[in-house]
Amino acid sequence: xxxxxxxxxxxxxxxxxxxxxxxxxxxxxxxxxxxxxxxxxxxxxxxxxxxxxxxxxxxxxxxxxxxxxxxxxxxxxxxxxxxxxxxxxxxxxxxxxxxxxxxxxxxxxxxxxxxxxxxxxxxxxxxxxxxxxxxxxxxxxxxxxxxxxxxxxxxxxxxxxxxxxxxxxxxxxxxxxxxxxxxxxxxxxxxxxxxxxxxxxxxxxxxxxxxxxxxxxxxxxxxxxxxxxxxxxxxxxxxxxxxxxxxxxxxxxxxxxxxxxxxxxxxxxxxxxxxxxxxxxxxxxxxxxxxxxxxxxxxxxxxxxxxxxxxxxxxxxxxxxxxxxxxxxxxxxxxxxxxxxxxxxxxxxxxxxxxxxxxxxxxxxxxx
Ligand SMILES: *Cc1c(COP(=O)(O)O)cnc(C)c1O
Numbered sequence: 267x268x269x270x271x272x273x274x275x276x277x278x279x280x281x282x283x284x285x286x287x288x289x290x291x292x293x294x295x296x297x298x299x300x301x302x303x304x305x306x307x308x309x310x311x312x313x314x315x316x317x318x319x320x321x322x323x324x325x326x327x328x329x330x331x332x333x334x335x336x337x338x339x340x341x342x343x344x345x346x347x348x349x350x351x352x353x354x355x356x357x358x359x360x361x362x363x364x365x366x367x368x369x370x371x372x373x374x375x376x377x378x379x380x381x382x383x384x385x386x387x388x389x390x391x392x393x394x395x396x397x398x399x400x401x402x403x404x405x406x407x408x409x410x411x412x413x414x415x416x417x418x419x420x421x422x423x424x425x426x427x428x429x430x431x432x433x434x435x436x437x438x439x440x441x442x443x444x445x446x447x448x449x450x451x452x453x454x455x456x457x458x459x460x461x462x463x464x465x466x467x468x469x470x471x472x473x474x475x476x477x478x479x480x481x482x483x484x485x486x487x488x489x490x491x492x493x494x495x496x497x498x499x500x501x502x503x504x505x506x507x508x509x510x511x512x513x514x515x516x517x518x519x520x521x522x523x524x525x526x527x528x529x530x531x532x533x534x535x536x537x538x539x540x541x542x543x544x545x546x547x548x549x550x551x552x553x554x555x556x557x558x559x560x561x562x563x564x565x566x567x568x569x570x571x572x573x574x575x576x577x578x579x580x581x582x583x584x585x586x587x588x589x590x591x592x593x594x595x596x597x598x599x600x601x602x603x604x605x606x607x608x609x610x611x612x613x614x615x616x617x618x619x620x621x622x623x624x625x626x627x628x629x630x631x632x633x634x
Pocket of ligand 1: 328352353355427448449450460461462
């Protein structure tokens with residue numbers, strides 16, 4: 267039996283091959299490959315989809331965070347609060363703008379940044395908070411927004427795993443000054459390479475971001491008005507994203523349906539703690555907590571499913587980040603040693619769910 271992979275972005279491109287081919291062909295037939303019509307069209311579509319006035323396409327999700335921090339005026343001598351349980355890009359981006367990441371623990375239920383830990387970590391150097399909507403589940407944004415406002419801090423949402431997710435019906439990425447997205451191939455909305463974007467309602471922030479991504483040039487000029495980078499979303503990626511964006515909501519629904527089936531299947535297993543159940547989650551990952559992760563991964567493998575570990579160890583245990591951190595990270599440590607992600611990508615999940623159902627059923631019979 268062939269193992270079902272944990273992720274397989276090539277299957278999404280195969281599924282929408284015609285749309286993707288046509289999008290790429292239109293770019294090839296044009297004459298502009300950088301900052302042309304496809305980028306402008308995708309930016310407009312994604313701003314509209316996200317419920318924000320502006321979208322600025324950049325080269326990656328990490329750059330989206332780093333450039334947004336810079337555009338928010340954050341730099342050397344300042345600290346940015348980041349959860350310890352996240353992909354390293356969330357914290358590396360803080361260093362790119364010259365500031366220092368201040369890691370805090372996550373909440374045991376949401377697995378997202380713990381608002382109490384955020385409040386405890388705020389000091390005179392704190393300039394911003396980066397909540398990460400981990401695995402597509404919303405952070406407690408009302409509380410984080412209140413904390414940010416009370417302490418006059420910028421709030422930058424890391425939406426790299428939460429394309430299309432909502433909290434009480436409101437799109438994520440609309441609670442802070444800006445939302446930063448990644449379009450890495452395996453994300454809920456992904457392209458054929460690297461890509462990212464920032465959404466915001468702040469026109470000045472959008473203007474600063476457009477300059478930062480392109481050598482400090484003002485629109486239509488080629489004179490540097492300040493520091494700038496080469497961090498542009500390219501035309502091919504933008505065209506692919508424009509073709510896939512109309513499929514995003516349906517794909518997220520497929521992820522939710524698979525998550526509901528996994529829940530049914532695993533609800534009586536005393537060793538499994540299911541992910542939080544929020545109707546607005548988009549299940550970038552379906553990660554369960556298991557006290558014997560290796561044993562569960564082996565059981566899944568025997569059933570024909572591959573799984574993956576996100577994220578081990580917590581950032582406070584990365585030698586590079588750990589040194590400067592104070593405080594304890596008991597929840598991050600526990601989750602980092604117990605979380606296991608099952609296949610949830612729409613092109614894989616239905617088969618994976620069936621195999622798990624079969625295996626659970628046989629196990630139940632075997633146990634009488
Ligand atoms: C993927 C990801 C990033 C980085 O995005 P890239 O496009 O790979 O640079 C940042 N934060 C989180 C939470 C991510 O999952």
